[in-house]
Amino acid sequence: MALFEVLFKRTSTFALTVAVGAFVFERSFDALTTTIFDRINEGKQWKDIKKNYEQ
């Protein structure tokens, strides 16, 4: 499999894979959990009710 040869076989590429993977994972995981939190708390957060108090 090309995945092993390209990404995992060398330690340098393995470390790079981990670093890039951590970045991608962080962005996607945070976005996902924020979306879920916003959906559960819809209408309760300041950004949802801010328009009611602005002139």
Added chain:
Amino acid sequence: MISAAAKSGNLAPYLKNTSQAVVSTLKTTTKPVTVATDKIVVPTVPQNKTEFTLNSTLCRGKTSVRYGVSAPFQVRSAHTDVKIPDFSDYRKSSTLDPSKKAETSEASRKTFAYALAASGFVLGTYSAKNVVSTFVTSMAASADVLAMASIEVNLGDIPEGKSVTFKWRGKPLFIRHRNAAEIAKERAVDPASLRDPQHDSERVQQPQWLIVIGVCTHLGCVPIANAGEFGGYYCPCHGSHYDAAGRIRKGPAPLNLEIPPYEFKENNMLLVG
């Protein structure tokens, strides 16, 4: 059988150690037989010390192999009835062929383990980063502090040539609307002649607006605006003279007046902090 536990001089003639052997009543039914065993003859290993003995042990001339009934041979039982067990069912499909090199099947054997390790490292990196950023951001100012830490000033309220004082983070803030004559005068000053060399362009973002913190760099008094020999600020405590760019020109203060971070917004608004 009698045995003495202690030795006594007076009783010595009457006491003595005796021992008696009693013959066993058991009788053997057969006479003991000596079994003759073959003596194992081990050929003596010649010690190759001389040229002759060395020569005698070397393979010289034609080497021949002797075989036949009389020749010494080893009995090796050929267990043809024992089957070599087949472990194919337990093997990975990539390693079924024993003639194949291990490195050719490396990818299919190791990809899963390596991917698992990599995902573990990714999760670990993410967790470690979150822990570190949690502790680091706990040291930062909170949102309510940050909201109080900046002020907005409408610059349209400040006429030309006037210096206005505001309170910002517990300190006086001087905002000075400079006129063209002042700008020209401060721009012309040679920085090399100053105690704290700074050109006027380093002190202001827009030439007509000077924003400085009104704390004398000597001992922290609040200078008086539009006073002193240089037309800028004058500290009454020990007589430091600042010019219209807030630079120290005369007196004991070592540094120019501090400039806070600020930016100009639309609608002639100024945001300090």
